[in-house]
Amino acid sequence: MDIATNLLYFSIINGGGIVLASIGEWLSERSGVLNLGIEGLMSLGAVTAIIAVLSFHNPWIALIITCGVGAICGIIFAICAIIIKANQVLCGLAFTMLGIGIAEFIGKPYEGIIATEHLQPMPIPFLSSISTIGYIVFSQNIMVYLIYIIIPLTIYVVFFKTQHGLNVRAVGENPEAADAVGVPVTRIRFFYSCLGTILGTLAGGYLILASVFTWSGGLIAGQGWIAIALVMLGRYRLVYMILSGVFFGFITAIGFEGQVFNWPIPPVILNSLLYIFAIIFAIFPSFLAKNNSKKWRAPAALCTPFFRSNR
Amino acid sequence: MQTYIRRLSIAPLSFVTLYRIFVFTIILLLCVLTAWGYGFHPLSLTYMILSVSFGTRVGLEGILLYVTPLLLTGAACLLAFRLWIVNNGAEGQFLLGSLMSTWVGLHCNFSGWLCIVLAGLAGIAGGVLWILVPTLAKIYAGVNEILTTLMLNFIATFIIIYCVTGPLAGSFTSSPIIPIHLPLLWGNVHIGILIALFCVFILAWVSTHTKWGYELRVCGASTQAAHYIGLSVNQYLFIIMLISGGLSGLAGMLEVVGTVHRLQPGISNGLGYLGIVVSILARNSFLSLIPSALLIAFILNTSIILQTQQLNNAITLIITGLLLLLIAIADELAHYQYIKIYPKQKEI
């Protein structure tokens, strides 16, 4: 098993958290709600997962509890941003602060304690015996298959092959028109932003149970923001989001390899590559996309609350 | 008689004040309840916090030292909000400002006022430099500035870590002590607070009493209107974002030259992010930055006092996050008016 194989294996594991969170953000944004609180939600999810796994010694129960916490947060966020219609950017920033703060507060007694159980790899019977690819792709844990294959496929089918998906996209593009034809705008936005926060919280739990195994303050370190950036730089296409998620996982995994192999690059630069690439990927496609901007743009009604009286 | 709720496009000041008082009460109650739940006597804890913060010199000095950078980062964010820009990168600009001014401070061969002025200019330049890329990306490609400015914060942290372990290394994870100091006013409080107040007053005057400030308000109120009367919104965007970065950079310079005297990775302490909270609290008026910065400084000070009582300092983040959330809700709710309509009597 050489180094490159190992790096790819870990980049798929590490990228999983970012991809899951960005799928959640994508769902939310597609229905027209900008959720900037992913960073805080991921922290909260990570803390929930570590506490649950230390008390129940079962990673699956921990993930279910994490989903529950995510649902509660989602309902609170949706009440603030969709029912009351408070400024979505401010609500998101507030959720970031609140999430990180609460996570550090309740996670303090658990800091540094290593999870007793984690997600075990589950090789797929025949595919995993292929020499390199089998190890990298088909010997992962179940969550990885869920994140990279099952959830995106489900979302694709629901969003682009059903009437319901068309309705959701209509709510994100033009809620007034959708409302005129009888689509329940508020209900759809409520549901999808909740689903988004659940996936965001789950991403934090996944990170604990699959790659980090222990909680510490500052564990998420901007990965939630990178997930939001991923939606932008994936240009609202799931495939691109997943591919760039793996790329970011790779950059995370490469973190210390440079120091080990004595590359002439300061380790600090390798550590900040994640953010540098996030900026580059956020800026350059926008320059390229200026000509065919219709194809690549964000949902038109993103971040604008829907007032029925303004219709 | 019929009653219904109407949404006003501009929230009346009285409503806003009322809702905000309500928000502060809720947060105070929550804090007291939390302290009570952790086994502290709420009243004695409150008494202790108030007496240490306002009754002792170290407490007052702490609050004033926090107010200085908060005023500037708050002004930076508030200025950006005038054009509906969220400057999430005040933290990074703060760090770069402190880095540049430290560099000048360490390499300045002559001492005295000139060196301090140079360090200040370097700090401003650092902040401007750090917001330049997001600004250009925003103007030329329409890239959302929330993310680009935020990502630059993380990069700035890494640059500081690189500098204090490499080119500017002094003792353990900090640069050497810089030879220049701002003149002290009272105890550890330096003249930085006067500079910060001066900046805030100038901004308040410019935005209300000059043609430029008026045009800025027009741009913020409606891009189309600005376009119609021949104003270039992008030009204002450019200038505003650069000034915003410069203010944050100046805050970093004051923190280094006035308070800390050396560069460390943790020098910003989240003061940049708190600038957003300060500017939201100030609600579109530069002069009300002063009370809101004082409030946040008091909360920050309280967190250290709580830490000495073995309470977790993450509670500051919770309080500020909750404050931001509730203020956002309150500001929205203040738009709604409850009105009664008496149906007309039919004439006979």
Add this chain to the structure above:
Amino acid sequence: MEILKRRHFIGGIGSFFLPSYAQAETTPLSSISLLPQDGSIAFCYSGPKTDGGWGTLHERGRLEVSKYFPKLRITSIENVPYSIQATRLFRYLIAEGVQMIITNSNYDNFLHDVSNYAQNVSFTECNGHITTANLGWFYLDHWYAFYIFGYISALITKTNKLGFISSFPIPSVYSAVNAITLGARKINPLINVQVIHTGSWFNPKVTIQAANALCDQGCDILLSIMNDMSYLRVAEQRNIKAFLYNNMTPPIRSKAYINSILCDFSNMYIQQIQQRMNGTWNSKPVLLKLGQDYNIFRWGTSISSTIRYQATALYENILRGYNPFQGPIYNNKRQLKVTSNTTMKNIDLYQWNWAVEGVTGL
């Protein structure tokens, strides 16, 4: 959680207005006041108490102290950052009437700033490098322990590569890494030690990444000077071995665990506080001795008895006064730094700031 008592903070605030703080410069240094029976002492840690390593160790020492002096009000504050925040925190502690502050790592400048102001408060710091009239430091002569660890590693390793996870390039890290290298090269001169800096004392996520990177490069023994022990999990997964640093209850059944430094600070703390109570406290540095104040022998179950026997022989040799840090010692640029016939003394070892031959990455 201790309940606040009124007299605590009233006393604390009262003490602030006394000349102690405001006119600190004029107070003579010799008149460091006695610590009253119900005085107040604060412990400040750089990481959390629950990290299962360094923080837990100091917290254990603190608990012993509060058992020994039940009337003292002893607080412990976690996660004090390396920034102006630390200075502020120390100042508030003093304003609240704390008479002695014990911190666990590297607050040098931040403590120094405060100690200049508050001359009648004693400060002592683990792994400090500044000594003034009221600021001292304590540490353990861990280079002997790490020398033995290097020796053991040389007996176990198959790839001739040892991995060391460090936080910052500071003297205590240099002395640990150099001791490991010298100890290992005593047996096998082909051994190299690879160092990775993670940039913090406690960040399990980064520690795990660093451990993985070291494994990828072919290191088969991990050592560290971090607060936490999360790299042990990596070692278990990758079927390699690891030493722990300062863990009182090491997981001896783990197949990856070899050995750990077992340090007990409580006696030193009690001694220092007792001196402060008697009025005899001074800022003389304290160096905890191998075999007396701390020990290294709690072997993992997977380690064979021949290795244990050889290590014990070396250990007894060192206790008898054998100093393994004898010249000639070359630095990693092949320059002779310590000539033959000279030995490095403890203070040289404590302030070691160059890497010996065979170290990469430091």
